[in-house]
Amino acid sequence: MSEMRTPLSRVRGLGSAKKGTEHFWLQRVTALANIPLAVFFVSAMVAHAGADYLTVTAFLSRPIVALVMLLLILSMVWHMRLGLQVVIEDYIHGHTAKLLALILNTFFALAVGTASVLAILKLTL
């Protein structure tokens, strides 16, 4: 038997979306990027612990700093969305609840990413 799925299952088109490898790969690529970016971020935070408003905004508005911060945010937000997607798929089994959680996950990641990018652009430009 070549086709194990029922006609109804085929029509619904649910099941594997053939995106597993891409998900796995992007999780690793963003994880790899996150290592140097997070090391930079923690170092910058440590060096600016307790620093005043002018020092911090001057630091963040330097193009090279803004560039690394933008890369950090994009990579981090992408990575965390992929990660939480797996957590949701593992623990939330109800169809509607799962779908809703996955959509909220995307909304949260996009909101965090966009707000951070906006803040950095405002500080740099």
Next chain:
Amino acid sequence: MSDTADKKINDDTRHVSRHDASKRPLSPHIQIYRWTLTMFLSILHRATGVALYAGTLLLVWWLMAAATGPEAFAFFQAAAGSWIGQLVLFGYTWALFHHMFGGIKHFIWDTGAGFELSAVEWMSRGATVIPILLTLISWVLAYKFMGAF
């Protein structure tokens, strides 16, 4: 069939199903196994990931406060400088380092290396201890930059 016979069958099935529910072999779960460092780290990797996810709100807050102006930034600094703020940031620092070294360990496993039990054990110990040390070093340095000593 008489009512009595009907009741007898119902009683029997109820008895059988109750019996089955208690004796049926269940798939073992975390409360059955002896705890090992590797399974603890596996759980902690996911937990720190979820914590860092929520923690991005702090990063957004910090950036938005800096972009908004001196008052918003002062408010953030007051919150971050409070004892609860420091505690959360300390936890965030540890979660970040822990998740990073857990990830590095997974990178090594992804290549197919490091699966000998001895390698698994020392990698796991390293991925537990190094993040704690880096967190402490970061905070000592941060306090040094703040002029605490």
